[in-house]
Every structure is written in C-alpha cells, then in structure tokens.
Amino acid sequence: MSLxxxxxxxxxxxxxxxxxxxxxLAGVAxxxxxxxxxxxxxxxxxxxxxxDFAGSLFGVNTFSVVRRPTVQTxxxxxxxxxxxxxxxxxxxxxxxxxxRAVPSARYFAYRxxxxxxxxxxxxxxxxxxxxxxxxxxxxxxxxxxxxxxxGLTPLDQQRGLKVVVIGPEIAEKLFPTASxxxxxxxxxxxxxxxxxxxxRKGGLLGNAWDAAILMPYxxxxxxxxSKRDRVLEILVKTNNESELREAMDVAEGALRVSRxxxxxxxxxxxxxxxxxxxxxxxxxxxxxxAAVPGLVSISLVVSGIVIMNxxxxxxxxxxxxxxxxxxxxxxxxxxxxQFLAESSFLSLLxxxxxxxxxxxxxxxxxxxxxxxxxxxxxxxxxxxxLGLIVGLSxxxxxxxxxxxxxxIDALRYE
Amino acid sequence: xxGSDETVIVTRGLRKEYDMGAEIVxxxxxxxxxxxxxxxxxxxxxxxxxxSTLLNLVGCLDTPTAGEYILNGSPVQDLHDxxxxxxxxxxxxxxxxTFNLLPRATALHNVELPLIYAGVRAGPRRERAARALEHVGxxxxxxxxxxxxxxxxxxxxxxxxxxxxxxxxxxxDEPTGNLDSTTSADIMTLFIELHHHGQxxxxxxxxxxxxxxxxxxxxLVDGMVASSDAxxxxxxxxxxxxxxxxxxx
Ligand SMILES: Nc1ncnc2c1ncn2[C@@H]1O[C@H](COP(=O)(O)OP(=O)(O)OP(=O)(O)O)[C@@H](O)[C@H]1O
Ligand SMILES: [Mg+2]
Numbered sequence: 095m096s097l098x099x100x101x102x103x104x105x106x107x108x109x110x111x112x113x114x115x116x117x118x119l120a121g122v123a124x125x126x127x128x129x130x131x132x133x134x135x136x137x138x139x140x141x142x143x144x145x146d147f148a149g150s151l152f153g154v155n156t157f158s159v160v161r162r163p164t165v166q167t168x169x170x171x172x173x174x175x176x177x178x179x180x181x182x183x184x185x186x187x188x189x190x191x192x193x194r195a196v197p198s199a200r201y202f203a204y205r206x207x208x209x210x211x212x213x214x215x216x217x218x219x220x221x222x223x224x225x226x227x228x229x230x231x232x233x234x235x236x237x238x239x240x241x242x243x244x245g246l247t248p249l250d251q252q253r254g255l256k257v258v259v260i261g262p263e264i265a266e267k268l269f270p271t272a273s274x275x276x277x278x279x280x281x282x283x284x285x286x287x288x289x290x291x292x293x294r295k296g297g298l299l300g301n302a303w304d305a306a307i308l309m310p311y312x313x314x315x316x317x318x319x320s321k322r323d324r325v326l327e328i329l330v331k332t333n334n335e336s337e338l339r340e341a342m343d344v345a346e347g348a349l350r351v352s353r354x355x356x357x358x359x360x361x362x363x364x365x366x367x368x369x370x371x372x373x374x375x376x377x378x379x380x381x382x383x384a385a386v387p388g389l390v391s392i393s394l395v396v397s398g399i400v401i402m403n404x405x406x407x408x409x410x411x412x413x414x415x416x417x418x419x420x421x422x423x424x425x426x427x428x429x430x431x432q433f434l435a436e437s438s439f440l441s442l443l444x445x446x447x448x449x450x451x452x453x454x455x456x457x458x459x460x461x462x463x464x465x466x467x468x469x470x471x472x473x474x475x476x477x478x479x480l481g482l483i484v485g486l487s488x489x490x491x492x493x494x495x496x497x498x499x500x501x502i503d504a505l506r507y508e
Numbered sequence: 509x510x511g512s513d514e515t516v517i518v519t520r521g522l523r524k525e526y527d528m529g530a531e532i533v534x535x536x537x538x539x540x541x542x543x544x545x546x547x548x549x550x551x552x553x554x555x556x557x558x559x560s561t562l563l564n565l566v567g568c569l570d571t572p573t574a575g576e577y578i579l580n581g582s583p584v585q586d587l588h589d590x591x592x593x594x595x596x597x598x599x600x601x602x603x604x605x606t607f608n609l610l611p612r613a614t615a616l617h618n619v620e621l622p623l624i625y626a627g628v629r630a631g632p633r634r635e636r637a638a639r640a641l642e643h644v645g646x647x648x649x650x651x652x653x654x655x656x657x658x659x660x661x662x663x664x665x666x667x668x669x670x671x672x673x674x675x676x677x678x679x680x681d682e683p684t685g686n687l688d689s690t691t692s693a694d695i696m697t698l699f700i701e702l703h704h705h706g707q708x709x710x711x712x713x714x715x716x717x718x719x720x721x722x723x724x725x726x727x728l729v730d731g732m733v734a735s736s737d738a739x740x741x742x743x744x745x746x747x748x749x750x751x752x753x754x755x756x757x
Contacts, residue, residue, distance in 0.1 A: 098630070099624045106612060110612065414608070415610060417608070418608045418609070418610060418621075419610075419621065419625070420593065420596070421567075421569055421596060421602055421608070422596070422597065422621045422622045422625060422669070423593050423594065423596045423597020423598070423622055423625040423626065423673075424593060424625045425589075425590045425593045425594070425625070426589060426590055426593075427590075428625060498589075500570065501569045501570070501596070502564050502569040502570040505569070505604070505608060
C-alpha cells in the first residue's frame with residue numbers, strides 16, 4: 095500500500111504551500127484553542143473548588159466562617175469586593191468565640207492549609223501537594239477514610255505531634271515498594287512521621303485530596319503556618335435547619351463582639367453555607383457547559399468547510415498530477431488516501447497548535463486570576479480526535495472527487 | 509508459447525464518440541487491429557484522425573463507447589476503474605508528448621511512481637528505479653527535478669518510468685513532438701534498442717523518417733484504419749486479416 099507515499103505527498107504539499115496551509119488550519123486551531131482554554135479553566139475551577147472549598151461542602155446544615163466568599167457570584171459591586179478583600183483571616187481567637195457561641199454543634203472544626211511545591215522522602219519527591227492543618231473534628235467533616243494505619247487522634251492534636259496522614263498518590267510516589275507507616279517525610283525543613291494513608295477518592299477527573307497531607311492544626315501552626323494562629327475557615331455543622339439559622343446568628347454576634355465591631359459597622363468576616371456555594375458554582379458551570387460545546391462545534395464546522403474548500407481548489411489545481419498518478423496505476427483508494435492524509439494532517443496540525451495556544455491561554459488565566467489551569471489528558475485526546483474527525487470529514491468529498499477523475503480527462507486538464 | 513498466443517492486443521469494432529451536445533464527434537469509427545508481441549508499430553494519420561484516442565484506449569486511460577478490446581487474451585473494455593488501474597500499472601508503459609512528470613518530485617521519485625502503486629517496498633523500489641534511470645543514461649541526474657532537466661532528459665525519465673514495471677507494451681504518443689531533431693534521434697535510438705531487446709512498442713508519430721524505424725505502420729484516417737502495412741524489416745505479419753484468437757491456457 096502507498097500510505098507512506100500519501101503521507102509524504104501530504105507533507106510536501108503542506109510545506110510547499112505554507113501560507114495556504116496556515117489559513118486552512120487556522121480555523122481548527124482557533125476552535126481547539128477555545129476548547130482547551132475553557133476546559134483548562136473549568137477543570138481549574140473544579141480543582142479550586144475541590145481543594146480550597148471542598149471543606150465547606152460537607153453537606154446540609156453547615157456553615158463556615160471565612161475571610162470572604164470563595165466563589166464570586168457576580169452580583170456584588172466592585173466596592174463590596176474590595177471591602178471583602180480587606181477582611182482579616184479568622185484566627186484562633188475567632189475559633190474560640192464561635193466555639194463558645196455554638197456549644198451544641200454536631201461538628202465543630204477549623205483548618206488552615208497551603209499548597210506546597212514538594213514533599214520528600216529520602217531522594218524521592220512528590221510535587222504539588224496540599225498541606226492541611228486540621229482540628230480534631232476536621233477529618234470527620236470531610237468524610238475521609240483511612241486505608242492503612244490510623245487517623246489523627248486527640249492526643250496528636252493536644253501535643254502538636256509531628257505526625258501526618260497522607261493521600262494515596264503521595265504514598266505511591268514516595269513509598270512505591272515499602273509501607274509508609276512509621277516512615278518520615280520532609281516538608282521544607284520539617285520532618286513528620288506517617289501514621290496513616292487515606293483511602294483513594296479518585297473519580298473521573300482525579301481528586302485533589304488524593305495528593306493531600308493532613309496534620310494536626312497545632313503541628314501545622316508551629317511548623318508550616320504562613321501566619322501564626324491563622325485559620326482558613328471555621329466549620330460548623332448543626333443538627334437541623336432551624337438550629338443552623340440560630341447558630342449563624344449567635345456566631346455572628348460573638349464574632350462581632352470578639353472583633354470589636356461597633357454597631358452599624360459592616361461584618362469583616364463572611365458566613366458561607368454549602369447551598370450558597372453550590373448554587374454559585376452550578377451557575378458558572380451551567381453557563382460554560384451550555385455555551386462551550388455549541389461554540390466549539392460551530393467553529394469546527396466552519397473550519398471543516400474552510401479546509402474542504404481549500405482542498406477542492408487543491409484538487410482542481412492538481413488535476414494533472416492526479417492524471418499522472420492514475421496513468422501510472424494509482425487506484426481510487428490511493429488518490430483518496432493521498433488527499434485524506436493531506437486534510438487530516440492539516441487539521442491535526444491545527445488542533446496541535448490549538449492545544450498549545452489553549453494551554454497558553456489557560457496559563458494566562460491562571461496568572462491573572464486565582465484559578466489554577468489544569469488540562470486533563472482526556473481533553474488532549476478529545477482535541478486530537480476532533481482534529482482527525484474534522485480532517486477526515488472535510489477531506490472526504492474533495493478526495494472522492496479527485497479519485498473518480500477519468501485519467502485522460504485529468505491529464506488533458508489545462 | 510505458441511505463435512498465435514503471441515498476440516498482445518486485439519481490438520474489434522472499437523468506437524469512441526464524444527457527445528458535444530450540439531453534435532457528436534466520432535473520434536474512432538470501428539477500429540480493428542491486432543498487434544503481436546515484439547512488434548514495433550507506428551501509428552500515423554492526419555491531425556484529428558483519432559491516433560491519440562486509439563492509443564489512450566489501448567493504454568486503458570480511457571474507455572471505448574463500443575467495441576471490444578482484448579489485452580493478453582482477456583477483454584478489458586468493461587473492467588472497473590481499479591482493475592484498469594492495475595492494468596495501467598502492470599501491463600502498460602505510457603510515454604506522453606508533454607512528458608507528464610510530477611514537477612516537484614526528483615527523477616528517481618518519478619520513476620518510482622509505478623512501483624509505489626504496485627506495492628513494491630522502498631528498498632527494492634529505489635534500486636529498480638535507479639537501474640531504469642541508468643538504463644536510459646541518467647545515472648547522474650537522479651536527484652534532479654524535472655525543471656532542472658532538458659527536454660530530452662525529461663523524456664528519458666518518462667521512458668524509464670514507463671519501463672520500470674516491465675510492462676508488456678510500451679505506448680508513446682508523439683514522444684519526440686516537443687524535442688529538437690538531434691534529441692529526437694537520441695530518443696528514437698533508445699526506442700529501437702528497446703525493440704531489439706524484445707519490447708513491444710506502439711508509437712504515434714507525424715514524421716515519416718521516424719515511422720521508418722517501425723516494423724509496421726498503421727494509418728488512421730477519419731477514425732478508421734486506412735492501411736496496416738507490414739514492412740520487410742520487421743517480422744512478417746499478415747495484418748489486415750482478422751486475427752485468430754485461441755484461448756490462452
Ligand atoms: N475530449 C474530447 N472531447 C471532444 N472531442 C474530442 C476529445 N478528444 C478528442 N476529440 C476529437 O476526436 C478526434 C480525434 O482526436 P485525436 O486527439 O485522437 O486526434 P489525433 O489523431 O491524435 O490528432 P493529432 O495528430 O492532432 O494529435 C478529433 O476530432 C478531436 O477533436
Ligand atoms: Mg494526438
């Protein structure tokens with residue numbers, strides 16, 4: 095078969111007409127750029143929500159005290175956003191105030207956390223980990239189960255012991271062969287003993303928590319805290335809806351008193367409920383999910399038509415060449431393959447460029463906003479697959495036309 | 509092989525009509541020819557008499573409106589496009605007046621073309637193409653593209669390409685029509701050599717001195733065979749009589 099010849103011809107052709115090729119692949123590139131950029135941002139947001147706010151999502155009858163809302167809902171004025179951004183982080187004093195205010199809470203927990211670039215065991219290293227200093231109840235609020243070893247105990251908390259429970263992805267990376275239990279890991283200059291490994295949460299998109307490290311809040315506060323006594327959020331779960339309302343009112347009063355706010359002064363903290371968060375997130379997600387497939391398919395259809403037209407022109411311009419090839423014994427499928435290879439290469443090149451541009455755009459969003467960009471491998475596979483589909487489907491009509499030319503008519507073509 | 513099996517080409521009542529809407533052009537109006545292995549045939553006749561049309565039909569580049577065409581014992585007039593492609597690839601080498609080389613490919617790649625479509629692997633393919641180019645005296649021009657070659661050299665590349673797959677017949681439509689007289693003589697010498705080595709050749713030409721090299725001249729007038737003279741220099745052959753075809757085993 096002459097697949098190699100088809101590819102060779104396609105590449106020479108694409109290279110010989112660089113400008114024309116660039117035009118024809120631009121459409122696909124733009125469509126794929128868009129697709130990848132949006133996926134990068136949506137995925138990034140998903141991870142953002144998972145990593146930074148999943149703690150707030152532990153179900154109904156729950157509220158959390160945070161510095162400012164974690165997802166902007168969009169109907170806030172710029173002035174208000176600026177004010178929220180000036181709010182101080184909660185700290186252990188706030189924790190004490192809220193705890194006193196809601197003694198009957200079902201769960202009461204707080205945590206601080208930070209992203210760290212690496213964790214070590216000997217020479218082995220895992221990059222990008224989430225380190226959480228959680229209070230006694232924190233693990234329970236997250237519904238995390240321990241796979242091997244044990245979870246954190248009240249004693250660990252009280253004494254601020256340097257012990258950690260690690261996510262399964264970290265365990266795999268740092269301890270590929272031996273059991274991690276009793277081993278030491280290093281974060282910056284601090285060493286911690288591994289006492290347990292969490293059960294994998296997994297899921298289609300992977301789970302940020304699978305690469306998390308949990309240690310007692312007290313330990314975190316003494317070793318890794320970026321600001322002493324800081325708390326990222328205080329979590330309260332009540333027994334029912336009415337208790338929730340009441341608890342929020344009481345906690346608000348207590349915080350205002352402990353923070354010394356005068357009557358009439360705005361709260362310098364924010365109460366967040368899981369329903370709020372979820373509806374905001376859902377709204378964003380719905381908009382993106384409704385708009386993206388439509389826009390991407392429109393741009394891909396348009397670029398497919400562009401490629402098809404350019405290929406049709408190419409077939410006309412190369413009629414004599416087709417005639418020569420047929421005269422030398424090329425069958426219909428040989429000619430088909432030649433033109434399909436060309437359109438597929440163009441389109442694949444376009445989607446390759448689109449992937450790179452989309453990644454760039456995602457990185458840009460990452461730098462300009464708090465959202466991390468993240469490209470899952472299925473998005474890359476989708477991009478390549480779409481490129482191939484656009485290439486094949488836009489090439490098939492021109493290729494068929496070329497392959498069915500009568501050799502002598504093709505040779506005589508002026 | 510027996511004598512009567514040596515017939516490579518037989519046509520019976522071959523017709524080609526072009527429907528031009530207002531009128532029908534009768535390019536061939538019932539052509540009967542028979543050509544035997546190792547013949548060197550010149551096709552002559554006035555302009556528009558149907559020489560190219562006949563050669564294109566014989567070369568399976570076109571299909572007849574009516575009539576029979578039997579190549580190597582099997583009828584081909586009703587074959588499908590891909591089967592014709594196979595015949596063009598294996599049985600026929602075609603040399604055109606305008607060379608018809610791929611402009612952006614090297615001489616070597618142009619000659620490889622029939623082998624590519626014959627499915628010959630890259631190694632042996634390159635080797636055979638190189639040998640064919642050596643054979644026509646272009647061993648030192650293999651990596652040149654057509655626009656870096658003279659007219660005579662281009663036609664040599666085309667001849668090498670026509671021969672590389674060892675076809676049973678070599679067809680040439682005014683192969684020297686675009687060349688000056690010295691170059692034409694060189695190309696003709698090449699054809700004569702090929703004939704001496706046993707190649708069956710059918711060549712369309714306008715020039716009598718070139719036709720002199722051939723063993724037999726088929727003259728077309730108005731889409732019909734006017735004469736089909738065997739000459740003494742070639743193998744004797746009773747031309748006008750309808751050929752006797754025996755089933756090849
Ligand atoms: N594609 C076509 N459409 C219509 N008429 C055609 C076509 N090809 C050839 N003809 C007509 O058929 C007749 C025979 O043409 P052909 O090309 O076979 O002549 P020829 O003998 O090769 O002439 P020349 O010596 O000028 O090359 C001519 O009248 C020509 O106009
Ligand atoms: Mg002619």
